[in-house]
Amino acid sequence: MRMFRSLLAPLLAILLVTSFLGSSQLAAAEEQPTTLVVVWSSGDPDVAHRVALMYAHAAKTANWFENVRLIIWGPSQRVLVGDKDLKAKIAKMREDGVIVEACIACANSFGIAEELRELDLPVKGMGKPLSDYLKDPDCSVITY
Numbered sequence: 432m433r434m435f436r437s438l439l440a441p442l443l444a445i446l447l448v449t450s451f452l453g454s455s456q457l458a459a460a461e462e463q464p465t466t467l468v469v470v471w472s473s474g475d476p477d478v479a480h481r482v483a484l485m486y487a488h489a490a491k492t493a494n495w496f497e498n499v500r501l502i503i504w505g506p507s508q509r510v511l512v513g514d515k516d517l518k519a520k521i522a523k524m525r526e527d528g529v530i531v532e533a534c535i536a537c538a539n540s541f542g543i544a545e546e547l548r549e550l551d552l553p554v555k556g557m558g559k560p561l562s563d564y565l566k567d568p569d570c571s572v573i574t575y
Contacts, residue, residue: 467496468564470574474506479517483507483575488524496571500564502557503533503547512546521550532557 469487471479484501491499501524503511511517525531534557538544547554564570 462568464569464571465497466500466564466567466570467498468500468502468561468570468572470502470504470561470572471507472505473575474510476510476514476517478575479507479510479514480520484517484520484524486573487529488520488527491524491529492527498530499528500530500532502561503531503552504557505534505537508533508537508543508547509541511550512543518550521552532560534558 467487467490469483469490471483471487473479473483487499487501490496501521511521521531531552533547533552533554535544535554536556536558538547538554544554561572564572
């Protein structure tokens with residue numbers, strides 16, 4: 432009987448710990464972000480074609496995230512207005528449900544705000560929205 436008691440306490444401790452870990456992992460899985468915000472700022476066309484837009488589009492179409500936003504920020508704006516293939520990719524992404532926005536401060540500094548609006552993109556202040564996304568536990572933010 433004594434041997435049984437000496438084994439019982441460690442077994443109960445193991446069961447309690449594994450039970451607790453299992454429930455905390457389940458709770459963590461339920462708290463995963465549902466929104467992905469991709470900040471595309473690179474002026475490198477290869478980053479656009481082969482990384483940033485590819486991942487953002489796949490994240491939406493494969494349902495890796497419920498909501499996907501693409502923020503076109505800085506030098507990426509110049510790349511976009513000069514590349515017909517990127518324009519087509521952005522149009523397809525929007526058609527598939529990706530929300531695409533562009534930063535007005537950047538667009539004005541490059542003198543291309545109107546060209547971005549001609550692509551039917553919302554061109555607006557993005558500093559505050561990006562700050563809000565960064566603070567939101569329901570969002571994951573990635574920058575290219």
